[in-house]
Amino acid sequence: MIPIIKPSLDEREAEAASRVILSGWITQGPEVASFEREFAEMVAAPHACAVSNCTTALHLALLAAGVHAGDEVVTVSHSYIATANSIRYCGAVPVFVDIEPATFNIDPHLAEAAITDKTRAILCVHQVGMPCDLASLVPIAERHGLHLIEDAACAAGSEILWNGQWERIGKPHGDAACFSFHPRKLVSTGDGGMITTRHKDWDKQFRLWRQHAMSVPDTVRHSSNEVIFETYPELGFNYRMTDIQAAVGREQLKKLPGIVARRRELASRYSSLLADVPGLITPVEPEWARSNWQSYCVRLPKSCDQKQTMQTLLDRGISTRRGIMCAHREPAYRQQPWRSLGSLRVSEQAQETATILPLYNELSLADQEYIAEQLRAAVLAQTPCEVSA
Ligand SMILES: *Cc1c(COP(=O)(O)O)cnc(C)c1O
Numbered sequence: 001m002i003p004i005i006k007p008s009l010d011e012r013e014a015e016a017a018s019r020v021i022l023s024g025w026i027t028q029g030p031e032v033a034s035f036e037r038e039f040a041e042m043v044a045a046p047h048a049c050a051v052s053n054c055t056t057a058l059h060l061a062l063l064a065a066g067v068h069a070g071d072e073v074v075t076v077s078h079s080y081i082a083t084a085n086s087i088r089y090c091g092a093v094p095v096f097v098d099i100e101p102a103t104f105n106i107d108p109h110l111a112e113a114a115i116t117d118k119t120r121a122i123l124c125v126h127q128v129g130m131p132c133d134l135a136s137l138v139p140i141a142e143r144h145g146l147h148l149i150e151d152a153a154c155a156a157g158s159e160i161l162w163n164g165q166w167e168r169i170g171k172p173h174g175d176a177a178c179f180s181f182h183p184r185k186l187v188s189t190g191d192g193g194m195i196t197t198r199h200k201d202w203d204k205q206f207r208l209w210r211q212h213a214m215s216v217p218d219t220v221r222h223s224s225n226e227v228i229f230e231t232y233p234e235l236g237f238n239y240r241m242t243d244i245q246a247a248v249g250r251e252q253l254k255k256l257p258g259i260v261a262r263r264r265e266l267a268s269r270y271s272s273l274l275a276d277v278p279g280l281i282t283p284v285e286p287e288w289a290r291s292n293w294q295s296y297c298v299r300l301p302k303s304c305d306q307k308q309t310m311q312t313l314l315d316r317g318i319s320t321r322r323g324i325m326c327a328h329r330e331p332a333y334r335q336q337p338w339r340s341l342g343s344l345r346v347s348e349q350a351q352e353t354a355t356i357l358p359l360y361n362e363l364s365l366a367d368q369e370y371i372a373e374q375l376r377a378a379v380l381a382q383t384p385c386e387v388s389a
Contacts, residue, residue, distance in 0.1 A: 002367055004319045006360040007183050008255055009248075016247035023243075028211070029219055031243035035250050036194070042253060043170030045177075045196035047203035050246060051210050054153040054180030056239040057193035058086035058123070060209050061176040064202040065121040065147035067092045074114045075123040076106045077328040077340070078347035083125055083151050084327040088336065092120065096328055096340040099347050102284060104128065104297070104324065104354070108136035112144075114341040121147040126155035126169055127324060128356075129186075129294030130285070134160060134173045141174065148174030154294035155179070156187045157260040161288040170196045181245070186259050186292055187252040189245035212236040262361045263293040266368065270296055270357065273372035277379050279303065295356045297323060298375075304382045306352060312378040318371050323354025 020031055032050050040048035051057045067073055069091030075083060077096035087094040097110035104127045111122055122141050124132045134150075141148035152158075155169040156179055162171075170177040176199075179185075181192035197203050211217060213236030221228050271282045279301025285291055300309055310320045326347050327333055328340065357371060 002318050002358045002363075002371065003360070004321055004356065004358050005184060006362065007188050008252070008259055008361055009188070012251045013248045016251045017244050020243045020247045026244055027242045028240040029243045031246035031250070032241050035241075035246035035253075038250060038253055039179075039194050040196065042256070043168040043172075043177075043196055045171055046198060047200065048194055048196045049203055049206040049210065050241040051193045051195060051206070051239040052241055053182065053191045054151070054178050054193040055082040055086055056210075056237065057178035057180075057195045058082065058149070058151060059089045060206050060237075060239065061149045061178055061195055061197075061202075062086055062090050062092070062121060062123070063209070064197075064199075064205055065149060065175065067120045070118070071120040072116060072118040073121050073123050074111050074119055076125055076127075076347065077326045077344050078104065078324055078350055079125045079127060079151065079327065080153065081325065081327045081330060081332070082153070083123060084333070084338070087123065093118075094327070094338045095119070096338060096344055096347075098342065098344050099127075099350065100133075101346050101350070103130050103132070103286065103289075104350055105130060105132035106137070108133050108140060110341055111137065112140045115144050115146070119144070119146060121149055122174075123149045123151060124174070125151040125153075126158060128297055129154045129158050129292040130283070131155065131158050131160045131169055131289040131291070133286075135162075135288065138173055150174045150177040152177040153180035153182075154185055155292065156185065157256050157292040159290040166290065172196050172198060175199060176202060181249060181252075184294075186263075186294060187249060187256055189241070189249040189252070192241050192245045192249060208234075209236045210239040212238060259361060260292045263359060264290070266359055266363055267291070267293040267296050269365070269368060270359075270372065273369060274298065274375065277372075277376045278383055280375075280379055293359060295321075296359045297354045297356050299350075299353045300355055301379060301383065302353075303384060304353075304379055306355060309375075309378045309382070310355060312381075313371075313374055316374045318374060319358060321356040323351050323356065326351050
């Protein structure tokens with residue numbers, strides 16, 4: 001059976017976790033601080049704050065952007081549901097706009113058209129690791145006096161061409177960028193998240209909020225010669241990362257450049273192996289983007305049934321996944337306040353036709369050829385004769 005993904009975890013992560021467990025300090029402490037420093041350095045961000053996952057990262061970033069009950073946040077429905085949910089946690093209304101068919105990412109023109117006097121922020125997504133069009137979105141946010149938050153859950157190691165230089169996603173190019181360390185992403189700590197920001201005061205606020213807004217952190221009290229009583233001046237959360245997770249994350253960060261290079265090689269090989277499958281659309285990178293290829297997502301021809309194609313591949317030992325979901329189609333959004341600017345047809349079509357193929361470091365050339373062969377056969381079996389001819 002060829003799985004969809006295999007995390008790159010080995011003895012190095014196991015030893016790091018064991019070292020922390022035996023150290024006696026296992027939650028947010030020195031390892032978290034080191035992981036934050038190393039992550040900030042990797043993406044060239046002035047500040048990085050570790051949290052429990054990307055969903056809580058998004059929640060805090062939106063709160064820092066001043067998103068409150070009744071406000072609107074412009075975003076995409078075509079994303080993992082966490083994106084839209086984080087807006088609802090603030091009591092705000094997600095305003096969904098459609099995506100660009102080539103990149104699965106937010107259409108900047110639609111994002112601008114959706115702005116009203118209730119809009120507080122734009123929450124853009126670098127979907128499956130493909131950078132979204134920040135060069136268009138940053139000036140739109142500036143023009144309208146809005147904060148730009150980047151959902152970079154999948155985008156650790158992705159790059160964008162910015163003023164003639166390749167820069168990592170997370171610098172950040174907007175006000176803040178939120179990363180996930182779930183096992184489906186390139187860097188994993190089991191669960192975990194990171195917020196990078198350009199604003200010193202936001203970073204300070206994130207550090208308070210993630211620990212119930214405790215005035216003096218436990219690390220400070222622990223190393224003090226004097227008795228200190230902490231206070232809780234505002235409502236905060238428990239969004240901490242543990243030191244065990246951070247130690248694993250530090251090992252994963254060392255591997256990231258190699259993981260990205262390997263995935264880019266595998267993605268380009270898929271694109272050549274699949275180039276002549278009739279009607280199949282392989283993903284493309286705009287010339288200003290370098291994806292980390294968190295997912296390699298093809299679009300099936302109109303004549304193909306998505307579920308049947310995926311079942312055929314599963315029967316032949318190949319695990320695939322459906323394209324990214326659309327939050328507005330889920331029961332959890334049936335009654336909830338959200339609105340959309342026009343139709344979300346491109347998003348819905350992407351969900352219905354996109355199929356994610358297996359991609360992980362040890363995927364062999366032979367397996368990749370087998371996957372391409374089986375996908376070709378499955379597509380041809382459903383293709384009317386005049387198209388295949
Ligand atoms: C995975 C993912 C999230 C949620 O990340 P968690 O760390 O699981 O909370 C949010 N947004 C996108 C686009 C994702 O892919």
